[in-house]
Amino acid sequence: MYLLWPLLFLHVSAARLSSFDVRLKQPKQEGKVRLVGDLPSSGRVEVYHDGQWGTVCDDGWDLAEAQVVCRQLGFPGAKSFMPGGRYGEGSGSIWLDDMNCKGSESSLSECSFKGWGITDCSHKEDAGVVCETGTNTTSNRQFSVDNSLGLSEDLxxxxxxxxxxxxxxxxxxxxxxxxxxxxxxxxxxxxxxxxxxxxxxxxxxxxxxxxxxxxxxxxxxxxxxxxxDVSITSAQCLHQLAFNFGVKKLMEDVGRAFTLLLPEDNTFHTQVSMFEYGLRTGDLVLQENVLQYLSWNFEFLISSPVWSTISFHMMDALLRRSDLVVKDEAFLLEALERWIQDKGDEISSDQQASLLNHIRYLLIPVDKLYEMQFSSSVLHRNHEKLYLTGLLRGFQFNALPFSKIRKQMYNTSSEYLPRIYTGDEWSVIFNATTVKYPRYAYRNGYTVGYNYNRGYGQNNRIQTFSTPAHPSALYREQKVFWQAQVFLSSQECSNYGISCYSFPVARFLASGNQNMYTSTIRYSNRLILTCKNENNIFHVQDFKNDMAVIPNNSSMGLPNPCPDDYSFRFVVRPEYI
Structure with a gap:
């Protein structure tokens, strides 16, 4: 039997463990659903968890999810799924977000989702359904009697x-x-x-x-x-027992408790051990949670002592991801070259080639593509053909309009999808009270850090800057202007003619000629929250209608380790469509 104790908690302080206790008691009605609306067969979907009813966000909400809800309620199936707001706004917790059902599940909680209460939604996005009611209205109609709730206690x-x-x-x-x-x-x-x-x-x-x-x-x-009942002191044993018995659902539920420890170890030993343990036990949820955290903190991982020790499987999984937070793609390639050099004979030639194929050469700035031709790295010499093929595709991507190469891109779609590039050209950072850049500053020929008003307070949480319309050389001289803001009160929101219901909230607006590119380019921008003193990224989210409501600690995927001392980074992510 694999011992999880030394793997997971060797690098987490005992003080942290003794103060941490998660109770995951499952109430009798756990996972039940109901519809709130004028008709029994349609309404806002609510699900019961942790002793209270909560709603479901419409992110990822589709007919498959609606089918599961309707059948769970005893209806033949679903007529349609409804986006947020159709049946009014709920209250309390938003229990489920980013749902992904196959349609064959017996209950909504069996589907894949972020985790209970982990969301970046507001109640304006509460999902709904319309269920089929059938046509049998005769005296032979059957009614469902369900007294199964007491079965668990009896057993x-x-x-x-x-x-x-x-x-x-x-x-x-x-x-x-x-x-x-x-x-x-x-x-x-x-x-x-x-x-x-x-x-x-x-x-x-x-x-x-x-x-x-x-x-x-x-x-x-x-x-x-x-x-x-699951506590952090019992979680590792219960997870291993669940693995031995093949109880996948318990293994995944307990595995989510492990993720609360992710921000605790800045050396990354714990996170790497958790991933390897997830591989051995086949816990995909645990693997995904660890990979997401390491993707967000990739630059910090590169500079840590554990970097040269990570396995091929972890490196392969990381390079496949688009949520990798990194300065730019060229920086990522350099880090990979150093890692392979440190590994020496541990990584075979075929494995090296496999990893190189995950590099998105199309998104490397054209000036760096040019410099790469003359690289003398061992990896370049050993895989010259791969490098030259990548360089050629990169130059084509920069020189040709996307309409010309679109058909060839569909089979390798991730090649032209950006990661989260945080280089100065594409992002701006400030905390809740102080702007990092001076009021007037210029960066790479683009204006940044200009505040419209003088003084302090809200003015210190507004910046405008400009970026190229797209990384391609065809668009580098065409600018899109951006305004980044953070609001801390309803009065600040009112001053700009918007309504806010929780704080802080961020707004990221484009201005100028970005509408010229709507048929070719979309902007999937991101907000990154980072502990300023610990270099720890603990939350990344997208913008919905130019707004990003910062979740409270209970609805974040990870706990906020620095609630009073974190910075906001606004990242522009243009991508071809």
């Missing part, structure tokens, strides 16, 4: 009593100094094929670290009731 009591148990589970550790025995019901274990229980089986022996012995009983009870 939990059955485990507690041991009444009628017919199967013994022996739990021991490698030293065999400690052994536990539990009497359970083989019928329950039949639901878990990983155990290979047959009708003739009577015992099962499990090798479990003695450290995890206190949590085995709670885990076995979960197999009956599907309810469990």
């Amino acid at each position: 939990g009591l059955l485990f507690d009593s041991g009444s009628g148990c017919d199967f013994r589970i022996k739990v021991k550790d490698d030293s065999e100094e400690s052994e536990l025995t539990f009497c359970v019901h083989s019928m329950i274990l039949m639901f878990y094929p990983e155990l290979n229980i047959t009708k003739d089986s009577r015992t099962l022996t499990m090798d479990v670290s003695q450290t995890c012995h206190p949590h085995v009983s709670a885990f076995l009870r979960y197999l009956y009731s599907r309810q469990i």
